[in-house]
Amino acid sequence: MATTGNPLLDMTDAMTGHAGDEPVPDETFADTALPGFKQAVIARRSIRVFDGEPIPEEVMRDCLRDATLAPTSSNLQPYELHWVRDPKTRERLAEACFGQPAATTAGELVVVMARRDLWRTNLDKVWDLMTEGGKKTFPKPVDDYYHEITPRLRETDALGIGNLMRRITFWWRGRNEPTPRSPVNTGDHRVWAHTQSSLVAMTLMLSLTAHGYDSCPIGGLDKLRVRQVLGLPSQAEVTMVIAAGTRRPEGLYGARLRLPYEDLVKEV
Ligand SMILES: Cc1cc2nc3c(=O)[nH]c(=O)nc-3n(C[C@H](O)[C@H](O)[C@H](O)COP(=O)(O)O)c2cc1C
Secondary structure: OOOOOOHHHHHHHHHOOOOOOOOOOOOOHHHHHHHHHHHHHHHOOEOOOEOOOOOOHHHHHHHHHHHOOOOOHHHOOOEEEEEEOOHHHHHHHHHHOOOOHHHHHOOEEEEEEEEHHHHHHHHHHHHHHHOOOOOOOOOHHHHHHHHHHHHHHHOOOOOOHHHHHHHHHHHHHHOOOOOOOOOOOHHHHHHHHHHHHHHHHHHHHHHHHHOOOEEEEEOOOOHHHHHHHHOOOOOEEEEEEEEEEOEOHHHOOOOOOOOOHHHHOOOO
16 A cells, blocks of 8 residues: 555545444434534533432443543543542542532532553553454554554653653754644643543533533542542543532522633634
């Protein structure tokens, strides 16, 4: 197969014909999907006081499964959702959320963790799934993408020498042509992982709404304590906690407030 030298173009070429079996949105899709989608997006509000009733297990699992359908960079899925069910752990978690009512009154609590440290493990697992345990082969550009380009981008070196080399290489190359500018340091890797986990968090909240339940994203928390409550390693970072359940009327703090559309959306 002829290659262009641009790994992203070569990947597209190599992956053509490997489609999945999900429904493909067509001109009739919006008729059924749009009303429900709009309702869920508009109905989702941050609720600060819940009635404390748990959400049925199967509903929670369905919402969590929906959340895992969120897209992730290189499909590496560098996150974990910790649905905290043990009462004692929940209590400690709510405390680490500074005792915010959303956490203390929620029916359910889910900690959304960014796991940049899992990139290698997940890459191996994803490759194993793609190749059906090594039975299936992919064209060279796909192999290169997963076994050369992705590891090169995701590896962090403790001394920072590789990071510096990468920064110089990107800068040199970028003078004359579009070039990736990151990752060049641990901060970039952290942003990378939190980007994925945030999309997962949003998908989870929308799914909860679509199932008839409320939620509140909680970022006001002691990240170190939350991590310790879950017994996770230091590279695992809390993105947010999602409190979920059924609202009490006083749990909605006010009307929805947004900046003008023109401030937030630029048509260029
Ligand atoms: C990452 C993130 C962290 C947040 N942290 C908190 C929090 O700690 N406590 C809280 O009451 N609300 C928290 N919120 C909710 C916001 O205050 C809320 O989304 C915003 O006021 C808009 O209201 P709406 O969600 O009802 O549209 C957080 C939201 C996000 C996205």
